[in-house]
Every structure is written in C-alpha cells, then in structure tokens.
Amino acid sequence: MLRINLLPIRQLKKRAKARNQIIGYSMVFLAVLFALGFVSLLQLSKVETVEASIAELQREEKRLEPIIREVDALEQQKQELERRIDVIKKLRRESSLTVRVMDEVARIIDNDRMWLQSFSQQGGSLQLNGIALDNQTIAQFMEELKTSEYVNAVNLNSSTLSRVSNRDFKSFSLSAGVGFPAEQKEEKTAQQ
Numbered sequence: 674m675l676r677i678n679l680l681p682i683r684q685l686k687k688r689a690k691a692r693n694q695i696i697g698y699s700m701v702f703l704a705v706l707f708a709l710g711f712v713s714l715l716q717l718s719k720v721e722t723v724e725a726s727i728a729e730l731q732r733e734e735k736r737l738e739p740i741i742r743e744v745d746a747l748e749q750q751k752q753e754l755e756r757r758i759d760v761i762k763k764l765r766r767e768s769s770l771t772v773r774v775m776d777e778v779a780r781i782i783d784n785d786r787m788w789l790q791s792f793s794q795q796g797g798s799l800q801l802n803g804i805a806l807d808n809q810t811i812a813q814f815m816e817e818l819k820t821s822e823y824v825n826a827v828n829l830n831s832s833t834l835s836r837v838s839n840r841d842f843k844s845f846s847l848s849a850g851v852g853f854p855a856e857q858k859e860e861k862t863a864q865q
Contacts, residue, residue, distance in 0.1 A: 777823050782814065789801060832845045
C-alpha cells in the first residue's frame with residue numbers, strides 16, 4: 674500500500690524557518706535598540722554632568738571676576754612701574770656715561786695745543802668742535818680718543834683753516850660713538 678502525505682511539510686518548514694528568522698531579527702533589532710537607548714542615557718547623563726560643571730564654572734567665574742579685574746589692574750601697574758624703573762636706570766646709566774666720556778676727553782686733550790669750543794653727546798653719539806694749532810695735534814687727539822674704552826669710531830668731519838688773533842689755527846669737527854666697554858664689545862661682535 675502506498676501512503677501519500679498530503680500535509681504541506683515543506684511549506685510548514687519554510688514558514689517555521691521564516692518565523693524563526695523574523696523572531697531572531699526582531700530580537701537583534703530590540704537588542705540594538707536597547708543598546709542605543711542605554712548609550713543615549715549614558716550620553717545624556719554625561720551632558721547633564723558637563724552642563725552642571727559649566728554652570729558651576731560660570732558661577733565661579735562671576736564670583737572671581739572682581740578679583741581678576743584687580744589682578745589685571747595690578748599687572749598693568751606693575752608693568753608701568755617696571756617701565757618707569759627702566760627709564761630711571763637708563764637715565765642714570767646715560768648720565769654716568771656722559772661723565773665718564775667728559776672725563777676721558779678732558780684727560781686726553783692737550784691744553785697747550787688745542788681747546789674745545791663745543792661738546793655734545795646724545796645717546797650713543799658724540800660731537801666735538803674745537804681749535805688746534807695744527808693737523809698733527811688733531812690726529813694725535815683722535816688716536817688717543819680711539820684708545821679710550823668709552824669712545825669708539827672716531828671720525829673727522831671737517832678741518833678748516835681759521836684765523837684767531839692774527840694767527841692761523843685749525844678748526845675741526847669730530848664725531849664718535851660712545852658707550853660702556855661691555856656694550857662696545859657686544860656691538861663689535863654683532864657687526865662681525
């Protein structure tokens with residue numbers, strides 16, 4: 674005898690397989706949704722924590738704002754005082770330099786053979802005008818100025834014949850650089 678199975682087993686197996694796949698995909702989808710929900714809750718918690726800390730920092734900033742302004746004002750006062758102190762130090766240093774240069778020139782000048790008519794120092798430059806008996810006296814004076822540790826770069830600007838009390842003399846004009854010995858060494862090193 675022959676048996677014929679009329680039940681749609683293949684279709685039932687396909688349906689069961691499809692149902693199992695749908696249930697599996699649904700479970701995975703729900704797991705992903707659950708994971709995304711959990712992550713979003715964590716992120717919201719972090720955002721709230723950060724916002725709370727920002728608010729706290731803003732309150733702290735407002736509380737410290739007067740102190741910050743006071744510190745800034747004190748910083749500006751400090752800078753102004755430092756600038757004034759630097760100016761005072763510079764003036765003291767430059768006045769000291771002028772005295773030293775005048776002393777060097779007075780020590781070097783030959784009072785029997787020449788005299789100065791003007792002495793002008795501004796910053797690092799020196800201008801001398803005077804009268805000498807002859808060119809040799811001017812040259813000797815320039816050479817001795819070059820040996821000074823406070824005077825450098827001595828240049829003769831002009832030398833002309835002038836008549837004083839019916840005698841012929843040499844009028845001269847010199848320019849030179851002046852500075853403290855350490856500054857001159859630094860300048861020479863920088864130029865090389």
